[in-house]
Amino acid sequence: MSRSDLDDIDFAILRALSRDATRTAGALGRELGLSQPATWRRIRRLQQAGILLGRRLDLDRKKLGFGVTVFLGIKLATKGRVSLEDFERAVSAIPEVETVEHILGMYDYRLRVTARDIADFERVLRRRIMTLPGVGNVDANVLLSEERRPGPLG
The missing domain is CATH 1.10.10.10 (Winged helix-like DNA-binding domain superfamily/Winged helix DNA-binding domain)
Structure with a gap:
């Protein structure tokens, strides 16, 4: 369809x-x-037909104690030595990582990471993300506010 x-x-x-x-x-x-x-x-x-993929539940992260959302751009250092699948499998196992997007451009991946606060995010970054196979450069952008857009259907 x-x-x-x-x-x-x-x-x-x-x-x-x-x-x-x-x-x-x-x-x-x-x-x-x-x-x-x-x-x-x-x-x-x-x-x-695969057009309607599911129904999502939106949670209020702040009320649940997760006050910081950070978008990370990840550039893999050694694409030849570490497979993309290995990286994706390892990063998907981190509970604080909400989304993993394989992208084209300056970075290989974009991650959405949710943490309790900046100190919690730093712990996740140092102990979990920076130790992933093949991680090279990492760029962080802290989410200040978010607005819902209606999407392509209006």
Whole structure:
């Protein structure tokens, strides 16, 4: 299934779920003028096609005691000696690392790291990240604020 296979109702379902993924098929159907079973079938079809990958839970990190988020740019020092898979497997095992993105540009990877405070982040950086296989240069950017954007569907 591709973008051309989707109709206006499919896009309306995706937009509604991107705003609030907890909405039931019945509630979505009432909003869109569809029956609950018809809405559920469309959601299921979007899931099976791999367009709707899942529903996410957003947590308030600060209320949970995680007040610092840092984005790290990682340049591997020895690409030939350490496989990308080894690095990815090792970095994915660190609980404070929320996302691992393999990117093109100045760095090989971008990580989103969440910590309790700067001292906790420093501990994670020194003891866990800097000891990963193949790590060369590391650049850190501390998140000051974050704004939610609607995304490509509006």
